[in-house]
Amino acid sequence: MTNTPANEKMLNKSAEQLTLIEQLKRAELCNGRAAMLGILIGIVVEGLTGFGIAHQIGLGSLVDGYAACRTQFLPFCF
Numbered sequence: 001m002t003n004t005p006a007n008e009k010m011l012n013k014s015a016e017q018l019t020l021i022e023q024l025k026r027a028e029l030c031n032g033r034a035a036m037l038g039i040l041i042g043i044v045v046e047g048l049t050g051f052g053i054a055h056q057i058g059l060g061s062l063v064d065g066y067a068a069c070r071t072q073f074l075p076f077c078f
Contacts (some may be wrong), residue, residue: 041051054063 039053042056044058046052051060052063054060
């Protein structure tokens with residue numbers, strides 16, 4: 001019995017694969033930061049204008065319709 005890791009293939013990665021993995025990590029880090037910044041800006045604009053994030057991106061009518069349906073102001077609900 002030997003003490004070799006079960007994932008021995010993972011240890012033999014080429015330089016290209018390691019470079020690609022590093023690039024993907026940086027891209028995901030950038031995407032995550034952009035998403036957090038977008039949510040923060042949406043919350044600040046909501047505080048300044050009173051319109052929620054759904055209204056800011058043009059989905060306000062869907063939210064309003066759902067709220068009216070939940071409060072039973074509409075004769076039909078989807």
